[in-house]
Amino acid sequence: MSTIETINDLHFSEGELKIMERRATRLVFKPLVFSWMAFAFAVTLSWSVLAGPGDNSLVIGTSQEPRTLGGDFLSVISNQAIKTEVQHFLFPDILSVDLDSKDYAVLATEAPTVENKRVRFSDNAKGQRRVEIDFTLRSDIKWSDGKPITSDDVQFFYEVGKAKGMPVLNPDYWTRVGLKVKDKQSFTVSFEPAYYTDLQGGPNAPIGYRPAHIMRAEWEKTKAAADKLDSSKDAEKLNELYRSFFQKFSSPEAINKGAMVFSGPFAVKRWVPGNSIEMVRNKHFVLTPPGGAEKYLQKVVYRFIGNTNSLLVAILGGQVDVTSSVALTFDQARSPQLTSRAPGRYDIWFVPGAIWEHIDVNKFTSVQKVKDLQLDNVKTRQALLYAMNRDGMTKAFFDSLQLVANTWIAPVNPLFDPNVIKYSYNIEQSRKIFAELGWKPGKDGVLERTAEDGRTVKFEIEFVTTAGNAVRERAQQFLADNFKQVGITVKINNAPSAVVFADDFIQRGSEGKWTGMFMFAWTSSLAEQGNLFACKDPVTLATFMPTKENNYQGQNVGGWCNEEFDKLRSQAVVEFDEKKRKEIFSKMQQLWGNQAPSLPLYFRSNPYVVAKGLLNFVTSAYAGGFGYPSWQAWTLGWEQKGAKKLFDQTKYAKK
Amino acid sequence: MISYTLRRLLQIVPLLLAASVVIFTLLTLQPGDPLDEIRQQNPQLTAEQLKELEHAYGLDQPIYVRYFKWLGRVLQGDFGQSRTYAQPAAQYIFSERMPKTLALSGIALLLALMVAIPIGILSAVRQYSLTDYSITFFSFVGFSTPVFFLGILLLYFFAIVLPEHPINFSIGSFDISWNWPALPTGGRPNIFWSDVTEGTINFFDFIGQWAYYLILPVMTLSLIQMATWTRFMRASLLEVLSQDFIRTARSKGLAERKVLYKHALRNSLVPIVTLVGLAIPNIFGGAVITETIFSYPGMGTAILESLTGKDYNVAMAALTFLAVLTAFSTLLADLLYAVVDPRIRYD
16 A cells, blocks of 8 residues: 555545645656756767877876876885886986897987997905996987086986985995086996996986986075984984975976976976876977977877776777886786777787796795795705696786796896706606605695604695785686695685785795795896895895894895805806806806796786877887886877887787 | 753864874784885895885884874874875875865765655655655665676776767668767866966866766766665655654645645655765765776775875875764764754753
8 A cells, every 4th residue: 555545544636646646756857857967968068188190199098196206306205117107208318228128328429338438447445346437418408498408417316316314215326326527418427336237227327317407406405404414313304304305396286387397208288196197299309200209299198097997998998099017907908808899999019028927935944844845955846846837827827928937037138048947847757856855645645754853744835925916816726726736735825915025924934924935026127136046145245035134134035045146146246248247147047947946937928008000109128227118208109190110019029 | 052062072082082093003003014115116225224214204113102293293283294195195185185075975975865865755655656666676776786886887888888889870861970979987187276267278168077077986976875865765754754743734734745845854854964964974085996996086095095005194184084074073963963853952
């Protein structure tokens, strides 16, 4: 019985009841009609970004937003890959790295080499190498306000980095670097003690620059205030002071007010925090692409879409032309929604990178589990490697677009040795090695042995990785199944990255915080120094294995100590002859391969979606220092607008 | 009433202090610290260098020292600097993020109420009819649908599917062609209020561009809220319609319009007003899932990013503000209850 019928106990007529119903119904439609009218109004005011060849602009989609730009040149406030990528449009390097990982001069007249006498070596009193590198800046380079770029700007960069209590992220560099300015164009950078990596180009390498005529006045005030403070007692105040200085030239507000000038092919026009950075062509930039700058991009917009699913939708909807180095995941780049719409619209490239997925194995003999499972024994690790079907995994999960790793050095690195031992999937070999080590399958199929103290030990090994990382968790399941085939039981112990990468976990292998295998990634840098697996430098006595004695510092988290490797490493970092250095690193890789201190998995490939017709948005693992497609931003352009093709992605990537 | 209000206001002070202690402690106890990102990106840093950085950031001090330092600054109106956004934390939260969240959540709530209240009335007045069952069904579908699912669905439909299916047909010799405009997949327009004050764009263009970007996120939030408020309204009105005073009003011969609007509706809106008062913190707090899906730079994503990025100053500013807002909005809800319902009196 309806309420109306109940109300009709009051004896309203049928007609009156119908009127009451109609009035109640109308109450609904008025707001609904209004709402839809508002929607239609908004739609008719529709406005969309005119992107692409139409107005010679480019929209780059990225999942991260830089927190600062420009003025934060020592990365005191933020140190992000996306910041470096965007800054390639704004501040080209003095010396940069090309697609083939070779140094080339951008703002300098030529790349310094021993042959052109711009690189000189000597030894200091302690027998350490000292290197001096001469640079000459081009005489025609200017800031976006028309003022010339000179050695003053390099001197300014150097002065700020050397300031008392500056919380720099690379204190070792600032301890060793020296600068001598000769004139407005020429200066010499020195390093003592010197490493071969000091000769490499890239962002702020071997030295940076920033507009002294814009920043110096404020810096003098900051320096005067800092001089009154003690660097140890007032460290926090000093930190705030310096951050405040950098903020005045790098925050979105500062950039929008024009507090900064730019030296690159583009200058920031507008930064809408949380949304986009719009950059327009800088008429004062002197490096001209073939045919003239007007035939190349006039506007570039970085569009921040934090959620990668939403970014994918933006690509599918045509609201983004290309993706940055920090954008889609591998799985998303292979998704049918994206690949089915690709023909005629965009290319999807997979650029082999330098991020090395691997499994570190705990080898600290202070941990009982390590002794029980004999993880400190090279044969155990070799047996584990033979049990892993890494080729099958990369084929099944990544269509073989991510290369199986056999060393920690990326195949794209010039130091890579392709002749390192390859542990191909071989279950029989794995079982044979375990048998040699005394392991026998128990009644439940799990390997067991009698330990030295008479206990029966089962091969149950802990396996840690970052929870929530779907790719790693999938790989973990695959490998757990592989290990099961040889009688190994895996105990998965995943946790969020904030937990597993906290100092009190990953660095505490020696205390048994993690006792078995830990799957994560390191970056295989072009400036490779072999620190990942170094134990103790025989010359400097620096330690790289985290233990209580060194306050748990170092990247050698699995605890591998090999004197021969350490000796080779200490020779390699000061070997400036490329050929000899390659030979030393080859020996290191051979030794590493034979000893298998960790279980290499694969090198990640970075997916890029690039709209058809866009030219020179090409990258490789180390372009621009670390795989930035903006490494030669002044050559980006649309074919339809007359740009010329200078670089070919097929040489450095797969589709 | 005044003494009650004053008593409540006095109670708020220790409450907020306790809340700030809890928030600060929980933030500090979460795994990791603000230097995690630096450690991971710069593994070559030695133990001594990391200690110096910890000292520089004040992270080597005990929790209580850091809390009282923070409290001292806050009482002087300084919420500290955002470690990650290179600006004062208060400016980042209150000037940059909050207005956008107010726009999104406020419009969504308004739209939801404008639709839900009449639909709830209709559903109550036509109880157990086909209309009522239909509204109930869609309400259940509405508040059972996860926000992230609805958001992605709307995004996919309006930004991709619809534009890929333009309308093309002919009537006689006339060809009709309509291309659906692709709604933005998120973000906000590339304009500031200063563009209006400087005359670069006009006011209506400014509103129009913002409206365009708000369509999908507002739809996502309001559709789900509509479902909930519809059920509230229906339940509330049904309860009132069964009261004796309604029966008395009708028996006195009052017009149906007056019975529904002046007597039934007013009384049924009492709990709705209270609930709206309690929903105020949510308007300011943002809708983190919706904002994430649509890359909308609001309070929700600001709080999430500050928590995951260990930007303690921003997190404390935002969460403390929400605690203050919750305390005052519950007081406001209680006072409003007394205003709309004369039976309620506080001593």
